[in-house]
Structures are given as C-alpha cells and as structure tokens.
Amino acid sequence: MSEELRVESWLVSAGRPEGCGSPLNTPLVPASNFLLGSERGYARDNGTPTWEALEEILGGLEQGRSVAFSSGMAAISAVFDQLSAGARVVLPEDCYQGVSGLVAAGARKNGWSVRRLAVEDTAAWVEAAAESDLLWLESPSNPLLIVAELDVICAAPRKTGAILAVDNTFATPLHQQPLELGATFSIQSATKFIGGHSDLLAGVATTREEQRWQALRVSRELHGATPGTLEAFLAVRGVRTLALRLQRAQQNAMELAERLSRHTAVACVRYPGLAAHPTHAAARRLLKGFGPVISFDVRGDADAACRRIRLIRHATSLGGVESTMERRAAVPGQGHLPAGLIRLSVGIEDVEDLWKDLCQALA
Numbered sequence: 456m457s458e459e460l461r462v463e464s465w466l467v468s469a470g471r472p473e474g475c476g477s478p479l480n481t482p483l484v485p486a487s488n489f490l491l492g493s494e495r496g497y498a499r500d501n502g503t504p505t506w507e508a509l510e511e512i513l514g515g516l517e518q519g520r521s522v523a524f525s526s527g528m529a530a531i532s533a534v535f536d537q538l539s540a541g542a543r544v545v546l547p548e549d550c551y552q553g554v555s556g557l558v559a560a561g562a563r564k565n566g567w568s569v570r571r572l573a574v575e576d577t578a579a580w581v582e583a584a585a586e587s588d589l590l591w592l593e594s595p596s597n598p599l600l601i602v603a604e605l606d607v608i609c610a611a612p613r614k615t616g617a618i619l620a621v622d623n624t625f626a627t628p629l630h631q632q633p634l635e636l637g638a639t640f641s642i643q644s645a646t647k648f649i650g651g652h653s654d655l656l657a658g659v660a661t662t663r664e665e666q667r668w669q670a671l672r673v674s675r676e677l678h679g680a681t682p683g684t685l686e687a688f689l690a691v692r693g694v695r696t697l698a699l700r701l702q703r704a705q706q707n708a709m710e711l712a713e714r715l716s717r718h719t720a721v722a723c724v725r726y727p728g729l730a731a732h733p734t735h736a737a738a739r740r741l742l743k744g745f746g747p748v749i750s751f752d753v754r755g756d757a758d759a760a761c762r763r764i765r766l767i768r769h770a771t772s773l774g775g776v777e778s779t780m781e782r783r784a785a786v787p788g789q790g791h792l793p794a795g796l797i798r799l800s801v802g803i804e805d806v807e808d809l810w811k812d813l814c815q816a817l818a
C-alpha cells in the first residue's frame with residue numbers, strides 16, 4: 456500500500472487502470488489467453504488483469520503479495536500444498552470444518568500427524584511452534600469467536616522452515632494484520648466480507664516471502680484453482696466498500712450483542728466486544744474492531760427461532776450486507792457445538808429493525 460494512503464482510500468483507489476483513456480474501473484476481462492510477446496500468455500499460468508486488481512488491493516492491505524483463488528478453500532489448499540509427507544500439523548479445536556476435512560485427508564494420504572489445541576491456550580501454541588511444520592490459526596475462531604494471542608504465537612521461535620498460517624476471514628486485513636505480526640500466510644475467504652454481497656466464491660492467500668508466493672502461484676496453476684473472472688470483478692467491486700460495511704455492521708453487532716445478553720431467552724452471548732467474553736482482553740489488544748459476527752446460545756428451540764426470523768435470513772455463511780443466522784450444530788460435522796448455538800452474521804440494516812426481528816423470533 457502506498458505510504459501516504461490510509462486503508463479507506465487504498466480500498467477505493469487501488470487496482471484501477473492507469474493511463475489516458477483507460478476505463479475508470481477495473482475491466483472485467485474474460486480471457487483464457489493473451490497475444491504472445493508479453494509475460495501474460497495463458498491465464499491459468501499467469502493471471503488476468505481482473506484477478507490482478509484483486510491481488511493488488513489485498514496484497515497492499517497487508518504489505519505482501521497475494522494470489523487469488525477460486526474459493527477460500529482453494530487458497531487454504533494451496534497453503535497446505537506446501538507441506539511434505541509426514542509433516543506435523545497443528546490445528547485449533549474451534550476451526551473451519553473444511554480445514555479439518557482437508558487435514559484429515561492429508562493425514563490419510565500423506566501421513567501428516569495432527570494435533571489440536573485450544574485457540575486460547577497460548578502456551579501450548581508457543582511450545583508447538585518449536586516442533587511443528589505448520590501451525591494453522593483462525594482468529595476470531597469460527598463459530599465460537601475465540602481470539603488467539605497472535606502477537607505472542609507469531610513471535611515464538613519456530614522450527615526451521617515451519618509455516619504459520621492465519622485464516623483472517625473473520626477479522627479481515629482491516630482489523631488484524633497477521634503478516635505484520637510475523638505469520639507466513641494470511642488467508643481470506645473473499646466469499647465473506649471482501650465480496651460482501653453473498654454473490655461470489657473466491658479466496659486470497661497473501662505472504663511476504665517471495666518463494667512462498669511463487670509456490671502459491673504454482674499450486675494454483677497445477678491444480679487449476681483459478682478465480683472466475685466475474686467473481687474477481689465482483690470481489691473488487693465489493694471490497695471498495697469494505698471499510699464502510701464493516702464499520703456499520705459491527706456497530707449493529709455490538710448493540711445487538713449487548714441487548715441479547717440481557718434477553719431472557721438467551722443463555723450466553725459470545726461476542727469478543729463484550730467484557731464477559733473469555734478472550735475480550737486479547738480482542739482489545741489485537742483487533743481494530745470486534746467484527747459483525749455474534750454467536751449466542753438460546754434456551755428454547757433454536758431451530759424454531761431460525762424459522763421465525765424474517766428480516767434476518769435463515770442462511771449459512773456470513774459477511775454479506777444482509778444479516779443471516781443459523782443453528783450451527785445443525786450443520787453436518789458441527790454436532791460437537793452447543794445444541795442451541797446460533798451464529799448471527801450482522802449486516803448493515805437498521806439496528807432497531809434487526810432487534811425487532813430477533814425479539815419476535817425469540818419470543
């Protein structure tokens with residue numbers, strides 16, 4: 456990111472074409488190949504101007520270089536692709552289920568050994584760093600919203616050549632900068648807040664290490680995990696308003712979290728912005744904002760509440776302008792979660808309308 460620009464200005468101005476007569480916006484370039492004589496050649500190998508705009512914007516946010524992929528899981532897979540057979544992997548107990556599945560497959564096929572640690576057990580992560588080939592962290596975690604002490608964990612001495620990767624989807628680069636703390640990779644499911652409108656699948660991995668960046672590119676090329684052109688265009692269009700959307704949605708989320716914690720139908724609210732949250736201190740220290748996602752446990756029938764919701768949509772995923780919620784234990788592979796736990800991704804609607812809807816659904 457250029458030195459003189461703040462994040463909000465970078466989001467709006469980066470990745471635009473230069474030169475007289477150029478279109479103001481990043482063009483949607485639907486091309487598999489380019490006329491020879493330049494570096495470009497074939498899109499799967501060398502990218503397209505539309506993907507590069509997304510990579511420029513996100514790379515600049517973390518002062519690294521980004522590679523855009525077809526989904527968050529494709530970006531994550533490209534990171535795990537850098538492991539050798541027999542690698543020692545550490546995952547958080549509260550972890551995106553796709554990553555758990557990916558690592559389970561790696562254990563079967565490549566003999567990876569897998570340990571799982573509580574997100575908040577900083578001492579265990581520090582100890583594991585010295586002897587592991589890959590530490591995978593997600594902070595705030597999904598869906599319990601536990602904040603890892605990334606500053607301490609990233610600074611811990613690591614085994615030579617070890618990778619420390621942070622899934623930064625929930626925080627976004629606006630609230631947390633893992634590479635600045637010393638992580639090898641920062642990963643975004645651009646499907647969520649980056650795109651922001653629940654209308655695309657894309658992912659981005661960012662690193663400051665040239666060889667690691669090259670390896671991501673090779674992985675994308677060989678696995679063909681390329682972003683769709685329209686998706687990259689939409690992600691660029693979406694990310695322009697990221698700062699505004701986040702600010703508004705998390706303001707709503709803070710208000711709703713406070714009100715929910717006083718609601719008689721709610722047993723527990725898990726929001727890093729609340730003083731009662733177990734990792735509130737780490738959240739205050741490490742995050743520039745507490746984010747738009749709230750998890751809460753209801754006392755009654757959580758499925759009924761999800762069915763009754765009207766303005767808030769009963770849907771999975773998160774990060775859109777619209778509020779969505781679902782009972783997480785109902786999701787396959789998530790049966791270990793508290794049965795009444797609802798994950799609410801707060802959007803940019805009016806907070807009083809959202810509250811009215813929640814009240815009628817919880818009544």
Ligand SMILES: *Cc1c(COP(=O)(O)O)cnc(C)c1O
Nearest residue numbers: 526527528551597624644646657
């Ligand atoms: C959604 C999500 C992913 C996976 O991203 P896709 O774009 O769906 O492949 C990974 N990590 C987190 C934290 C997510 O929320």
